[in-house]
Amino acid sequence: MPEFSTSPGMRDIVSPESARWRRFVDSFELIVGVAGYELVIPPLLEDIGVFNRLGEATDVVTKEMYDFVDKGERHVALRPEQTASICRSFVQHRPTTPFKAWYSGPNFRYEKPQRGRYRQFDQVGVEVLGSLDPYVDIEVVQLGWSFLASLGLSRVELAINSLGEPDDRARYVAALNAYFLERTNELSPESQQTLTRNPLRVLDSKRSEDAAVIADAPLINSFWSDTAAAHFSTVCDGLTAVGVPYTIDLKLVRGLDYYRGTTFEFRGGTLDSAQNALGGGGRYDGLVADLGGPETPGVGFAIGLERTLLACDDEGVFPAADQSADxxxxxxxxxxxxxxxxxxxxxxxxxxxxxxxxxxxxxxxxxxxxxxxxxxxxxxxxxxxxxxxxxxxxxxxxxxxxxxxxxxxxxxxxxxxxxxxxx
RNA sequence: GUGGGCGUAGCUCAGGUGGUUAGAGCGUCAGGUUGUGGCCCUGAAGGCCGGGGGUUCAAGUCCCCUCGCUCACCCCA
The missing domain is CATH 3.40.50.800 (Anticodon-binding domain)
Structure with a gap:
């Protein structure tokens, strides 16, 4: 046995997989490039405050951060995702809006490794800052969809939802909380625990004991304001118009607190993995302001390389390229x-x-x-x-x-x- | 963080109830006469049997600890 090997949850990407990774990112660049997105390469390391805005109640912030104090007494962290970094970069450089950025690269979360889940994992993604137009949402979702399709994936499902405006979301969370509290004894102990932290995420439980309670839970759409409902309806119509198939999932809530309005998720077609979320995103209209910038709406998505490549393996598409000599x-x-x-x-x-x-x-x-x-x-x-x-x-x-x-x-x-x- | 499974050559794995120099297939390297691959044959190299401790006359084999991988939960990409 060698004296050293990769740290837990981290691995070497070796041939022929390494070439496949390069091709993956190249394919992504091709699609977002013709749509006018420009590359931003933020640092791997940021002041931890940048990431604290992802949500005080999220695991990503509370227990999965790779953080430490550097030699200059700065509390820094390896990025757990790139959206916050892109927003910080936006605030720092103030490019003209709408600002359309794409990125790729590794992120770090200190979790227990599992199939399709590593402590260092790569994502590609886009962010559009500076517009509330629902057509931005449509473009962003469409880009993600066509990228996955370009890899040859045909069994990906797109789930979409809207968390409404901040007030709608708050009222919904309150109603949801009241509902779950009433039936709390029917919930699994884990979900009871989740309820105290974030009622929204109880909807995400995959445990069978919770299914009945969740099935009867109030739905977000009855809390949407007229504005939110109209926005969502435009997004759905737009997707239909450009031939992107989707399912409305009124129970789709995403893990990070900054989301509001449109949220969506790309799911792999193979059921056997619990890690079937290949990517996802949505609107985060308050994030730039939270990071000290002007009130600036934003929408984007991230797609995980490892998981998407697993999905490609399952579907037998996007094989590693032939590297043989001539x-x-x-x-x-x-x-x-x-x-x-x-x-x-x-x-x-x-x-x-x-x-x-x-x-x-x-x-x-x-x-x-x-x-x-x-x-x-x-x-x-x-x-x-x-x-x-x-x-x-x-x-x-x-x-x-x-x-x-x-x-x-x-x-x-x-x-x-x-x-x-x-x- | 919690629980299950697993850790033996580069890779995939054998090694009943503990007992002499730890095996196979694939791969690698070298040969199978005079300058030519793929198939076949022969041979060689390559293993602190994940690490540490314990039981025993004797442990890859049993017990404990630890590290790692893996699957599920949690959460997420």
Whole structure:
């Protein structure tokens, strides 16, 4: 056993998964980029006050924060999410509104690790600051939806709800609290505990004992103001208009306290995981002001990489890319010819590998085979003397051919591109 | 934070009631004569049996502790 390995809940992302991660973020950038979102890269570390605004009653703040006092006596924390950082950045730099940002990167929460849940986890997301227009909500939800669809996912469900205006939400919470208190003895001990902290979150309980009580609980829609109801209705109509399928889930409440108005969640189609929330978001119209900025509405979402990739695995889509070489150079004359050929081919964009340590031809051919390369270029004594090279197709039984060294690169280039054309 | 399962070669795993040099498959490396891979054959390297303590003449095997992984709860991405 090695002396060191990754800390709990943290892991190395290694090949071929690592390349898949890069591609994931690239795909996201492609979709939000054409929609005019600009990249913001906030620091991993912030003053803990930035994150305290996520909610004094939330686990994320109360027990999952990676926080410490630095050498300058500042109380800082590794970010548990990026929305608050983006808002802080907005307050600090005051870009013109509407401000449309996207981000990607790791976040940290000190939780017990589990399938699809790590202490360091990556998210991609967008935030739009400065507009109350319901069409912003629509655009944001649509972006998340089309991104997931672009990965090939077809069994994702979009749940959407509105928490109403702050007053609506407050009245609803009060009503909910009264209702649950009345039937508190029917609730599971865990939910009774949750009730004291945040009645909304009791609705989230997945325990069967709670199901009956939750089923009869009052619903948010009867507390919506006219403004909130109209906003929500516009959002729903807009989604329908652009062909984004959704389900209204009046019991959808999200974990962070800053949400108000529209909230939504993308859920993976596979039921066997409790971690089926691939991503989610909503409006947080008070957050910028809470962080000391002007009254500025906001809406956004975050999508978890790990979970979304798990969903991709379940659906058999967005596979890890093929990383095999195009050409493998076998040189049994010391290796200097391989150096020259690799340099030339690579400069032409041909993925070229070779072996080292002066191994036998047989052993180098084995490596060539394993590399997945389409062609082996073989340099033996004869080729070295005559300034030629042998090209051998590793995936067909065609005769190998000998070409002059000056014709090697052009020949490979054209054979590779004709193969690509065939596919 | 709470509970269940599991920790043996790089990987996947065998190792009845404790008993001599801990095994297999895959992978890796080297060979199977004269410059050529994939199939097959042979051989080699590679393990403080997660760590610590205990019981015993003797522990991978039993007991305790600890660390880690995993699944569920909690919560969330």
């Amino acid at each position: 050409v493998f150079v076998v040189d049994v004359c010391g290796g200097s010819v391989a150096l020259e050929i690799c340099t030339e081919l690579r400069s032409l964009g041909i993925r070229t590998e070779r072996s080292w340590d002066d191994r036998s031809m047989k052993s180098q051919m084995k490596s060539a085979n394993r590399s997945g390369a389409r062609f082996a270029v073989i340099i033996g004594e004869d080729e070295d003397q005559s300034d030629t090279a042998v090209i051998r197709d590793l995936r067909s039984d065609a005769e190998q051919v000998s070409v002059s060294r000056s014709n090697l690169a052009p020949t490979l280039k054209s054979r590779l591109s004709s193969l690509q054309g065939a596919v």
